[in-house]
Amino acid sequence: MKKIEAIIQPFKLDEVKEALKGIGIDGMTITEVRGHGRQKGHKEIYRGQEYNVDLLPKVKIEMVIPSGRYEEVLKTLAAAARSGKIGDGKIFVYDVAEAVRIRNDDRGEAAL
Amino acid sequence: MLTSSPGGNGTVSHDTFLATGDALIALAERTLAVDAVVSRAAAEILLPAVPSGAAVLAVGGYGRRQLFPYSDIDLLLLFQSERLAVEQKETVAAFLQRLWDAGLRISQSVRTPGECAELHEHNAELNVSLLDQRFLTGDRALYAALAEKLPRFVQANRESLVRNLARLARERHAKYGNTLYHLEPNVKETPGGLRDYQLVCWLSQLREAPAGRIEAADTAPELAQAFRHLARLRCFLHCLAGRDSNLLSFEAQDAIAEQWDAGDTARWMREYYRHARAIYRGAVRDLDRAEAASSSLLVQFRDWRSRLGNADISVHRERAHLRAPQRLEMEPELVLLLFEFTARHGVRLSLEAEQQVAARLPRLRGQFGEIGGLWRALEAIWSLPYAPLAVRSMHETGVLTGLFPELAHMECLVVRDFYHRYTVDEHTLVAIQNLWEIGGPFRDLRSEVTRPALLLFALLFHDSGKGASSGPGGHVAGSVKLAQAAAERIRMPAQDREIVLFLIRKHLELSAVMQSRDVFDPQTVDELARQLETVERLKLLTLVTYADISAVNPAAMSPWRAEQLWQVYMMVYNALTRELETDRIPARAPLEAGRPEQVGFLEGFPTRYLRTHTESEIAGHMALEAQSRARGAAVEIRRLEAAWQMTLVARDRPGLFAGAAGTLAGFGMNIVKAEAFANRRGVVLDTFMFEDPMRTLDLNPTELERLRTLAERVIAGRSDVRELLRHRPRPALPSRKARIPARVSFNSAASGTATLIEIVTEDRPGLLYDLASAISANGANIEVVLIDTEAHKAIDVFYVTAEGKKLDEPRRQRLDEALRKVCGAGG
Numbered sequence: 005m006k007k008i009e010a011i012i013q014p015f016k017l018d019e020v021k022e023a024l025k026g027i028g029i030d031g032m033t034i035t036e037v038r039g040h041g042r043q044k045g046h047k048e049i050y051r052g053q054e055y056n057v058d059l060l061p062k063v064k065i066e067m068v069i070p071s072g073r074y075e076e077v078l079k080t081l082a083a084a085a086r087s088g089k090i091g092d093g094k095i096f097v098y099d100v101a102e103a104v105r106i107r108n109d110d111r112g113e114a115a116l
Numbered sequence: 117m118l119t120s121s122p123g124g125n126g127t128v129s130h131d132t133f134l135a136t137g138d139a140l141i142a143l144a145e146r147t148l149a150v151d152a153v154v155s156r157a158a159a160e161i162l163l164p165a166v167p168s169g170a171a172v173l174a175v176g177g178y179g180r181r182q183l184f185p186y187s188d189i190d191l192l193l194l195f196q197s198e199r200l201a202v203e204q205k206e207t208v209a210a211f212l213q214r215l216w217d218a219g220l221r222i223s224q225s226v227r228t229p230g231e232c233a234e235l236h237e238h239n240a241e242l243n244v245s246l247l248d249q250r251f252l253t254g255d256r257a258l259y260a261a262l263a264e265k266l267p268r269f270v271q272a273n274r275e276s277l278v279r280n281l282a283r284l285a286r287e288r289h290a291k292y293g294n295t296l297y298h299l300e301p302n303v304k305e306t307p308g309g310l311r312d313y314q315l316v317c318w319l320s321q322l323r324e325a326p327a328g329r330i331e332a333a334d335t336a337p338e339l340a341q342a343f344r345h346l347a348r349l350r351c352f353l354h355c356l357a358g359r360d361s362n363l364l365s366f367e368a369q370d371a372i373a374e375q376w377d378a379g380d381t382a383r384w385m386r387e388y389y390r391h392a393r394a395i396y397r398g399a400v401r402d403l404d405r406a407e408a409a410s411s412s413l414l415v416q417f418r419d420w421r422s423r424l425g426n427a428d429i430s431v432h433r434e435r436a437h438l439r440a441p442q443r444l445e446m447e448p449e450l451v452l453l454l455f456e457f458t459a460r461h462g463v464r465l466s467l468e469a470e471q472q473v474a475a476r477l478p479r480l481r482g483q484f485g486e487i488g489g490l491w492r493a494l495e496a497i498w499s500l501p502y503a504p505l506a507v508r509s510m511h512e513t514g515v516l517t518g519l520f521p522e523l524a525h526m527e528c529l530v531v532r533d534f535y536h537r538y539t540v541d542e543h544t545l546v547a548i549q550n551l552w553e554i555g556g557p558f559r560d561l562r563s564e565v566t567r568p569a570l571l572l573f574a575l576l577f578h579d580s581g582k583g584a585s586s587g588p589g590g591h592v593a594g595s596v597k598l599a600q601a602a603a604e605r606i607r608m609p610a611q612d613r614e615i616v617l618f619l620i621r622k623h624l625e626l627s628a629v630m631q632s633r634d635v636f637d638p639q640t641v642d643e644l645a646r647q648l649e650t651v652e653r654l655k656l657l658t659l660v661t662y663a664d665i666s667a668v669n670p671a672a673m674s675p676w677r678a679e680q681l682w683q684v685y686m687m688v689y690n691a692l693t694r695e696l697e698t699d700r701i702p703a704r705a706p707l708e709a710g711r712p713e714q715v716g717f718l719e720g721f722p723t724r725y726l727r728t729h730t731e732s733e734i735a736g737h738m739a740l741e742a743q744s745r746a747r748g749a750a751v752e753i754r755r756l757e758a759a760w761q762m763t764l765v766a767r768d769r770p771g772l773f774a775g776a777a778g779t780l781a782g783f784g785m786n787i788v789k790a791e792a793f794a795n796r797r798g799v800v801l802d803t804f805m806f807e808d809p810m811r812t813l814d815l816n817p818t819e820l821e822r823l824r825t826l827a828e829r830v831i832a833g834r835s836d837v838r839e840l841l842r843h844r845p846r847p848a849l850p851s852r853k854a855r856i857p858a859r860v861s862f863n864s865a866a867s868g869t870a871t872l873i874e875i876v877t878e879d880r881p882g883l884l885y886d887l888a889s890a891i892s893a894n895g896a897n898i899e900v901v902l903i904d905t906e907a908h909k910a911i912d913v914f915y916v917t918a919e920g921k922k923l924d925e926p927r928r929q930r931l932d933e934a935l936r937k938v939c940g941a942g943g
Contacts, residue, residue: 014680015632036676050686060636061680087634 005100005113006074010065011039012085012093017063023084024067029077031116032067041094062093068100070113133185133355137376139347146183147174150220154191155253157214163254165207169196171254176223179248182347185354186361189215190245191224194232196258201226221360229262233269240280247318270322278322278406285315285403293670296392297542299530303350304362308392310350312399313343319402339398342391349388364388366532382530382583389528389539393512401467408433421463429457435466444476448483451515452493459497459506465513473513481518490519490606498569504549507572511545519606522580522598529583537669540582547575547667551659557682558662561655564904566758570612574619574660577602595620618653619660626661630680635687644684645691649727651902654692658685692724693902693913694866699723703796717741720796722900737801740765744799748832751824759788760813762804766831768794773802773898774888775830778837780806781882783823790884790903802901841882856909858939860932864922870899870915871923873931877939879910890934891916894927 012020017034024032038059069077078095086092105115133142151174158172176190177183193208195201201208208226215222225242236242246266251259270277289307292298296308304310316339349372353361356371373381422431428450430437436457444450451473458465465473473480487493497506510516517524526540538546551571554562565571581594599620603613625647633640648654661681666673701721706714717738718725729737736752740763743750749766764776773792780787789805813820829835858877866872875887884903891898891914900915918927 013634014630015634018632036674038676038679050689057683061676061683089634091636 005068005103005116006071007066007068007098007100008074008077008081008095009098010081010085010093010095011037011062012065013087013091014061014063016085016087016092017065020065020081020084023080024077027073027076027080029067029069029073029080032065035064035066037062037064041091060091068103068116070116133351137348139351140344142351143182143184143347146185147178147181150178150183150189151252153218153220154189154215157211157218158253161214162204162207162211166195166200166204168255169200169258170194170204171256171259172252173259174250174252175245176248179245179250181250184347184350184360186221186357186359187354188221188223188360191222192232192246192249193224193226194254194258194262195226195228196255198228201228229258229265232262233265235273235276237276237280240277240284243277244281244284244318247321274322278319281315281318281322282403282407285312285399293537293546295538295542295546296396297389297528297539298537299532299539300363300365301388301392302362303346303353303364306392307399308389308394308396309362310343310346312395313339313346316395316398316402319406323406336398338394342394345388345391346395369530385530386528397467397512404434421461424457424461424463426457428453431461431463432466434463436463436469437466438469438472441469441472444472444480448480448487449493451480452487452497455506455510455515456493456497456500458509459500459503462502462505464505465509470509470513473515477514477518480515481521484519485605491603491608491612494519494573494606495567495569498572499567501552503568503572504545504552507548507576508545511541520576520602522602523576525583526580531582535668535672538667540579543667544576544579547578547663548572550666551575551663554659554662556678558659558678561659561685564655565659567612570615571619571656571659571663573599573603573608574616574623574656575663577616578620578623578660578664592621592624615653615656619656622647622657623660623664626657626681626684627665630677630684635680635684641684641687641691644688648688648692650724651689651692654685654688694872701726714738716797717795717799721793721801725793725801737763737765741799741801747828748834749828751827751831753820753824753827755813756805759805759807760785762806762827764800764802764827764831766800768798768800768897769833770897771889771892772800772831773901774885774892775837776802776804776827777888778841778882778885779823779827779830780804781885782837782840783819784808784810784812784881786879786881787884787903788905790901792898792901794899837885841885858936860935860939862923862928862932867915867922869922870917871928873914873916873935875910875912875914875935875939877910877912879905879908883910883938884912886938887912887914887935890938891931894931894934895919896923896927896931 010020014036021032024030039062040058040060065081067077074097078097081095102111103113103115104111133139136142154172154174162170162172171194173179173192173194174190175192177187178190183189193201195204212222212224232246247270249262249266251263288305288311292302292306294307296306298306302309349364350362352372352375353364353368356368369381369385373384376384421434425431428439428443430439436454438444438450438454454465454469454473457463484490497503500506507516510519517527523541526544529540531540536543551562551568562568577595577599579591579595580598581591581596584591584594584598596617600613600617603616608616625644629635629640629644635641645654648657658681662673662678665677665681699722701718701723703715703719705726706712706718714734718734726734740750740752744765744767749764751762751764753760753762762776762780766772777787777790785806786809787804787806790803792800792802794800808814813823826835826840830837830840856876856878859875861874863872863874873891877883888898888901896916896918898914898916900913902913904911916923916931918924923931
């Protein structure tokens with residue numbers, strides 16, 4: 005099993021969800037986050053006052069998928085999240101040792 | 117369809133309920149069955165070991181004989197002494213185990229009579245549960261001792277018990293957002309649920325309990341009926357889930373509609389809300405009464421509030437009463453006065469006043485149409501500090517739908533949506549409330565809104581199209597249609613109507629942009645700026661969006677989302693103000709519009725001018741320009757709703773804007789907004805919105821003409837404004853410790869041809885004149901001005917040039933120093 009963690013642009017969330025749904029991936033956790041990588045923040049001046057927009061709004065998607073599908077999921081996710089500009093985000097992949105469905109004690113991929 | 121239970125003593129009422137559909141029979145039957153099981157187990161295990169000094173009592177819902185099919189069984193094991201209870205620990209364990217084996221979910225407590233008659237500040241539930249205690253089996257003498265003690269204890273601690281009970285209830289209400297209109301309510305815990313019905317009973321018991329005994333209280337028939345309805349629902353939910361589940365989920369709502377053939381879900385959910393509302397109102401009324409009675413500070417405050425009364429309305433116990441309700445027959449305006457009172461003072465209507473209004477509602481509905489100037493009356497109410505409370509009262513009494521039948525179908529309407537928590541009407545009321553309680557940087561925006569009633573009207577109708585027949589454009593198109601009909605009926609002026617319909621039409625726009633567009637993309641920002649056209653509209657729409665999102669559910673407006681909305685606002689604001697200077701009307705625009713006569717006048721004005729002025733206003737400005745050709749300048753002054761407006765047209769010359777501002781300051785006028793633009797031919801059009809704090813123009817009509825003539829003379833260079841100001845006392849410059857620290861910033865990158873100066877400082881009379889004079893005195897020419905005032909803060913944006921170019925560095929420094937001096941910000 006693999007855990008996929010993707011930091012994407014907020015406005016790409018619906019597109020990414022739809023694309024993943026299209027390949028049968030429904031389960032995911034979404035978090036509203038702030039951050040920046042190479043896309044540094046910038047300054048906005050509003051009525052003479054400077055506002056530092058150094059941490060930009062992003063969305064974090066987390067999901068655990070069967071190992072056999074992770075290439076396909078990565079490709080789909082990246083394609084849907086891509087706008088071609090700086091700030092499109094990153095995807096990280098981790099190995100997962102175990103998964104348990106708390107309701108009935110299912111283990112491993114059966115619990116996904 | 118539901119089927120019979122798998123069996124067992126714990127579920128005996130499951131089958132009874134399904135067979136009879138009567139919850140009260142089912143509750144009583146389960147109570148009897150459980151009584152038998154508990155008594156048998158006690159006779160076999162507990163009482164042989166402890167023949168005297170122990171008794172078993174039913175408490176809580178079980179004590180009231182209201183055992184729902186899968187409710188827990190609340191037992192009190194009463195022991196003579198703590199020592200005896202400790203000695204019999206194993207016997208008690210065996211007794212309880214027998215009950216669990218019989219399929220009962222037991223919640224037990226072991227106490228002595230002394231402990232039962234103690235106040236438990238941190239376990240108020242224990243004291244409350246004893247109000248419903250009932251002897252089951254065991255030592256009768258021991259129980260008699262408790263039965264004698266309890267009423268005396270209640271009598272002596274009535275105030276504390278009420279306080280604890282009220283605290284628990286208020287905490288529970290707050291947990292559910294203090295509203296009963298949840299899309300998936302919990303029939304036990306949500307405000308207006310069974311717990312609130314019980315609260316009414318307990319408060320009545322505590323209030324009326326005679327010294328010697330505690331008796332179950334009778335409730336009003338309306339409440340008793342509501343209890344039967346909710347009890348039936350709860351029984352159904354237990355049977356459906358096969359456990360103690362009280363959530364009226366969407367699935368459960370559908371199952372009930374199918375099982376009871378109750379027609380469409382929306383209709384019977386309205387029935388649920390009607391009953392829950394009866395219970396909630398009773399509970400809140402009794403809570404208010406109980407809390408007021410137990411707080412001397414509140415009593416003093418209440419007495420003070422009673423002085424707010426007037427010739428039509430009296431205040432008694434924090435509630436507004438009509439002095440002569442019979443006058444409602446002849447004077448429908450009295451209803452509006454009642455709500456104005458609520459909106460002004462934050463005093464809720466009394467139950468009597470609500471009933472008096474509700475009783476006359478059918479007649480009032482016909483009369484509302486006859487009230488002249490209805491929009492003006494509503495605007496007066498909706499501009500007051502407690503307007504949201506007044507709107508809620510209007511809604512609860514049915515007056516709101518009496519005034520606006522267009523809103524009737526959204527009442528108690530459930531629209532299933534994963535994110536929405538409330539019914540459509542409650543969402544609307546919460547949105548209005550949120551607008552008044554708005555925080556963060558949005559609070560400043562809200563304080564700049566001079567006519568909040570327009571926002572309130574827009575919010576009231578923004579979702580009115582939900583539940584109406586869906587057509588092209590979804591609910592938004594439906595909402596616009598309904599709002600338009602209502603606005604026309606109450607004779608809302610066309611300009612106001614245009615604003616509210618715009619807000620309703622676009623109320624999802626900013627949310628959609630935040631969700632599906634890159635808000636940092638300049639194209640997104642420009643596109644929004646093009647749609648919204650003016651800063652005023654942007655402000656209003658931002659506020660509507662904030663209120664709407666935050667009323668979806670309590671967590672919907674997360675700090676993350678609020679920040680996103682603020683960024684969108686800031687960027688579009690900047691795009692709109694920058695556009696003032698860069699985006700000019702080309703000559704072809706009037707030609708394309710078929711108005712060649714306008715070319716000379718309009719060419720070179722900011723495009724904003726076309727968007728913010730109607731054809732008749734443009735015609736008026738052109739007429740002024742014609743006059744100015746003969747006289748050198750032409751000035752028009754007219755009265756607006758809450759302020760005055762001076763419009764002037766003249767050939768541009770240095771110091772012109774400062775002269776006009778100085779003339780108004782010389783007359784003691786307070787400028788709140790101003791705009792100044794020049795066209796390609798060097799003709800300037802300046803507009804000043806000003807207040808007349810001393811009411812000089814109202815009280816001395818001849819002064820109006822004197823001001824107009826003088827302004828014309830000053831602008832044409834025939835009078836010296838300095839002379840005029842010499843005769844007026846010079847206002848003190850703000851101190852360095854002013855509440856609003858002054859900021860002066862220069863930006864040469866914002867415009868291709870001019871330097872932008874943005875000044876934020878504490879407002880004072882004559883400020884604009886001083887700033888404009890400082891700019892002129894330093895050889896700079898004012899190209900565009902946008903002046904705004906929010907409360908005591910002045911926000912002034914000037915686009916200036918010197919000799920046709922942006923300011924060079926030495927001049928920028930000189931001007932910076934001069935402007936800081938004017939603002940009192942130092943060098």
